[in-house]
Amino acid sequence: MKPLDSRISLIQKTVENWLTHCDLTMSMVAGDASFRRYFRIQSGTDSWIIMDAPPDKEDCTGFIDVTSRLRDAGLHAPEVLKADLENGLLLLEDLGDIQYKPLINPESADSCFQPLFSAMAAFVKSVNTDSLAKYSYRLLQTELDLFPDWYLEQHKQQPFLITEQLAWEQLCNRLIISAREQRQVFVHRDFHSCNVLKTDNNDPGIIDYQDAVLGPITYDLVSLLWDRYISWPRAKITGWCEQFRQQLELDVPTDEWQRQCDFMSLQRNLKIIGIFARLHYRDQKSGYLEMIPRFWDYCMDILGRYPEFEGVFQALSESRRGPGN
Numbered sequence: 001m002k003p004l005d006s007r008i009s010l011i012q013k014t015v016e017n018w019l020t021h022c023d024l025t026m027s028m029v030a031g032d033a034s035f036r037r038y039f040r041i042q043s044g045t046d047s048w049i050i051m052d053a054p055p056d057k058e059d060c061t062g063f064i065d066v067t068s069r070l071r072d073a074g075l076h077a078p079e080v081l082k083a084d085l086e087n088g089l090l091l092l093e094d095l096g097d098i099q100y101k102p103l104i105n106p107e108s109a110d111s112c113f114q115p116l117f118s119a120m121a122a123f124v125k126s127v128n129t130d131s132l133a134k135y136s137y138r139l140l141q142t143e144l145d146l147f148p149d150w151y152l153e154q155h156k157q158q159p160f161l162i163t164e165q166l167a168w169e170q171l172c173n174r175l176i177i178s179a180r181e182q183r184q185v186f187v188h189r190d191f192h193s194c195n196v197l198k199t200d201n202n203d204p205g206i207i208d209y210q211d212a213v214l215g216p217i218t219y220d221l222v223s224l225l226w227d228r229y230i231s232w233p234r235a236k237i238t239g240w241c242e243q244f245r246q247q248l249e250l251d252v253p254t255d256e257w258q259r260q261c262d263f264m265s266l267q268r269n270l271k272i273i274g275i276f277a278r279l280h281y282r283d284q285k286s287g288y289l290e291m292i293p294r295f296w297d298y299c300m301d302i303l304g305r306y307p308e309f310e311g312v313f314q315a316l317s318e319s320r321r322g323p324g325n
Contacts, residue, residue, distance in 0.1 A: 011050055014089050015041055018082045019048070026050070029097065040094065047094040049078065055088040063090065063210035069186070073126035075119060076203045095205030101193040101229060109236070113224075115204050116196060117244055120220050124248060127186035135187060135215030140176045144267060146274025155277040155289070158321045167311025174308065178263040179216040183250075187215035191223045217250075218257075222265035226298050228272075228291060234301075266302045269295045293323045 015024060021043035029038040029049065035057035039050040053060050060083065070077035082091035104112045148168065153159045160168050188195075189211045197205035221244050225237050232240075241261045242254055250257065272295050276288035303313040315321070 007052060007054065010087060011039065011052055011089065014084055014087065015050060015091075018091050019043070021046065040097075041091075048081065049092040049094045051090040051092055053088040053090070055086065058088060060085055060088055060090055062212075066209050066212045069127050069129075069132075069212075070206060070209065072128065073122055075122055075127070076199060076205045077209065078205070078207065095197045095199060095207065098198040099194050100196045100198060100204070103198060104193055104227075104230065109232075113240065116191075116224060117247060119196070119204050119206065120191065120224070120244070121247055123186045123188065123220060124183075124217060129184075129186050129214045132186070132212065132214045135179065135184070135213045135219075137176055137180060139213075140179055140267065141172060143271040143274075144172045144175070146278060147270040148274075150274045150277040150281065151292075152321065154281050156321055158318070160315060164311065164315040167309075167315065171309055171312045175263050175267040178260055179219075179267060182216040182218060182260055182264075184214050185217050187213050187219045188223075189213060189215070189219065191220040192227060193224070193229065216260075216264055217248075218261045218264040219268070222261055222268060225261075226265045226269060226295075228294065231294060231297070262302050262305065266299055269298045269302075273299070289323075296323045 012026065015026065019041065023043055025042045026039050027042075029040045035054055037052040039052065041048045041050055051060070051063070053063075064080055064083065067077045067080055071079070076095070078093040078095050080090055080092060083089070100112060100116070148160055188206070188209050190208055195206070195208040197207065199205050221241065225232065225240055238258055241258055245252065245254065245257045252260070273292050276292050276295075279285040279288045300313070300316065303309045303316065
């Protein structure tokens with residue numbers, strides 16, 4: 001029996017103690033790239049979500065803390081109904097299972113993004129960030145390191161040459177400085193179409209926010225727009241970036257704002273490529289390598305737009321380093 005499966009009996013006993021309803025049924029809703037799993041508990045027309053977060057692998061306190069911050073700001077995060085922190089179990093409000101992912105397409109994107117932009121605006125204006133962990137220089141660098149460590153070295157076995165390493169270090173420094181110079185706000189850190197749910201009142205249900213930090217104002221925007229499932233034309237991306245800038249009434253020139261968005265997307269997408277490689281090799285989670293080409297294209301597009309990144313652009317243009325080889 002797999003270690004996580006041994007927790008099923010614990011979950012069932014805990015649910016029976018928490019809920020007095022008859023005829024309870026339990027079905028798995030989803031797992032994610034971490035060790036968390038989610039189960040839907042049903043009794044007639046009533047339903048709840050159990051978050052299973054093994055305490056030796058995950059910490060529920062961060063989820064509870066961020067939930068309170070979001071709900072206090074009027075955002076639709078699931079209410080935490082019961083908690084067993086010792087065993088890593090939470091009973092949550094069920095927000096449904098209609099992700100925005102299948103709803104967003106070229107015809108519907110503008111209307112679908114409206115409530116999501118409003119949620120991100122609330123992140124900026126309304127969510128309390130006191131004592132929230134910071135997106136520090138070290139954390140941003142650690143994320144960038146995932147790309148050469150896990151993708152280039154582990155996956156491609158093509159590390160940067162000594163002559164290329166300086167260009168990489170200069171790139172990292174420039175991306176981090178850009179991120180740190182931006183206004184620092186609440187950052188969901190994984191705000192994309194699978195982590196927002198369509199609800200009856202058009203108030204998006206927000207999930208998977210436990211790693212939230214105080215960080216760059218562009219981060220959640222680029223997470224949404226440089227999507228893992230659909231690649232938007234450049235003109236659409238720049239239009240949405242400008243729309244959000246105007247919605248927030250930011251005193252940042254349009255060209256500088258777009259530069260910040262581009263640099264933030266590059267940092268995030270380099271990190272994602274490294275994470276996907278790590279999930280495959282370290283965590284034996286299949287299916288992530290096939291998602292790399294889209295993010296590779298995103299990175300190469302941004303690298304090619306800025307002359308100061310020419311060294312890294314040329315290094316990654318080597319065919320032996322591309323995802324197709």
